[in-house]
Amino acid sequence: MSKKLFAEKDIATLSKNQYVKTVSSKGITYSDEFKKHFITEYSKGKYAREIFEEAGFDVDIIGMQRVKSASDRWKTAYKAEGVLGLKDSRKDSSGRPRIKELSIEEKYARLEAQMKLVQAENELLKKNPIVGKGAKEVKLPTSQKYILIREVIEKYNLIHMVKFLCEVAEVSRSGYYNYFSAKSIEQRKRKDKKDGEAKEMILKAFNFKGRKKGARQIKMTLAGQFQCVFNLKKIRRIMKKYDIVCPIRKANPYRRMMKATQEHRVVPNLLNRQFKQETPGKVLLTDITYLNYHGGQRAYLSVIKDGSTGEVLAHHMSNRITMDLATDTLTKLKKNRNFKKAKDALIHSDQGSHYTHPDFQKQVKNLGLHQSMSRRGNCWDNAPIESFFGHLKDEVDIKSCKTFGELQQEINKYIRHYNHTRFQWNLKKMTPAQYRNHLLTNRLGFFQNVLYKGYTLM
Known part of the structure; x- marks a missing residue:
């Protein structure tokens, strides 16, 4: 079929011909009379173009492709069925067939x-x-x-x-x-073959020097080490197709889900690194760390620490990093008899999913605490607790613990030592528990002095 379309002027011209039944911008329906006339004249040795022109058709408007297609179609039909083959079996127009009523x-x-x-x-x-x-x-x-x-x-x-x-x-x-179709299947096979070759090159760069890499590092490694230039989009497409994932800083699917549900909420940084306010129970710092012990096993430790005294007020351990890890730590804080909440007390954390979760934020509110969060990707905004985790991992022989129970005992033992028998230079050479009592005593003495002066002045 010809791809040539008829203009409105051409349609008007063709419609005037006696041998045309209908005409649209895409095609012509010829009368049965013209088809018979065509076969008769063709059998006399005339050319198809000559027959059309004698019948009053402008071949330049119709196009030789349509003339040739129509003549071939009619000759084949006449040869197969005679004059009956030239009869139009369709209805009066060449539109779509009637919609069949379904049973x-x-x-x-x-x-x-x-x-x-x-x-x-x-x-x-x-x-x-x-x-x-x-x-x-x-x-x-x-x-x-x-x-x-x-x-x-x-x-x-x-x-x-x-x-x-x-x-x-x-x-x-x-x-x-x-x-x-066979052609499309063959094309896909060729593309898969090329992608397979590209995959081998990408894997060489991915594993170069034994260090896993992301798409941009792979692109630079291919160009610098293998003199091979790949488009960054192609590298990402191949990595996605063959499930090549960089384990370093890979995207967190749970973060994407949190954004989609819009249930998790990040709060501003109210603390602004003002950790030491010389008031016990006013600044609480919390975070979660992992502990790798015997045989590649992993446990998780959640801690709440007083920013002013350095004392660990509550901690909770689990072998699974579930939401309970953070909320159970808050429950233990509430049960701690040594914890006295100060006025305008706040709890500060990073923007982890545990702390943006509605359940955690609801429990914080029930404890009468304000909530503060570090800026994204800024560990210095919660430096004291990061320092505590560093000392803990340096001073506790975690690797020698064979079971989760043994690890719990070691961590509990270290935190008791840290609070009561580990002296710290920056706490006036006191332990966190001693420094807490020292601050409380000084505050009590200060208020007694103020009350005494006020009494004598009266």
Whole structure:
């Protein structure tokens, strides 16, 4: 078929010809009379162009491609069925066929096919790791829909349902058949082969010097060490296709889910590094660290520390980094008899998911504490507790602990030592517990002195 389109002027000219039944911008429907006339004249030895021109057609408007296609079609039909083959079996116009009224059985079969396709699509989406509560709608790629349609058709033997299932999946039928054509399959094989070769080069750069790398490091390593230039988008596409993930600073999927649900809330940095305010129970610092012990096992330690005295007020350990790790530490703080909450007391942490969680923030509010958070990626905003974790890991023989119970005993023992028998230069050479009592005594003496002076003045 010719791709040439008729202008309105051309349509008006062609419509005046007696041998034209209908004409649109895309094609012409000739009368049966002209077809018979064409075969008669052609059998006399005339050329197709000559016959059209004698019938009053402007070949320059029609185009030789249409003339040739029509003549070949009519000759083939006449040879196969004679004059009957030239008769137009369609209705009076060349539009779309009438919509067939479906029977009850056909309607039921279509509904059943649609249900099976939707079930298969839902099962596939459930396996997608980024689909979760509050996540945006995830749509399957078109290629995946083609594969899904074929699998459903083969599994349930849904004959003659391709067109309907393509409409349900909102993909084109021609695209479906093209996807499974020999040419397309061969093209995909060639692309997979090229991607496989690229993957080998990317893996060389990824594992260069035994250090895993991200896409940008891979690009620079390929250019600098292997004299191979790859586009950054191609590197990322290959890494995604073959599941090559850099373990260093990789994206946190839970952070993305938190943003999507908008349940987690970050609060401002109210503390602003004013750790020592010479008032016990006013500045509380909290954080979580990991402890690697015997045989590659890992435990997690959550701590709440007094910023003014350096005393560890509460701690909790677990072999799983669940939400309970932070909330149970708050519960232990509440039970600590030595903890006396000061006026306008606040608890300061980083922006970890435990501390932005609604449950943690609700418990903080119930304790009558304000909440403060470090700036993103700034460990200095919570330096004292980071320093505590550093001393703990240096002074406790964590590696020798064979069980979680042994590790708990060692950590409990060290924290008792840290609070009561480990003297600190910056705390006037006192232990945290002694320094807390020292501050409380000084404050008590100060208030007694103020009261005494006020009494004598009266």
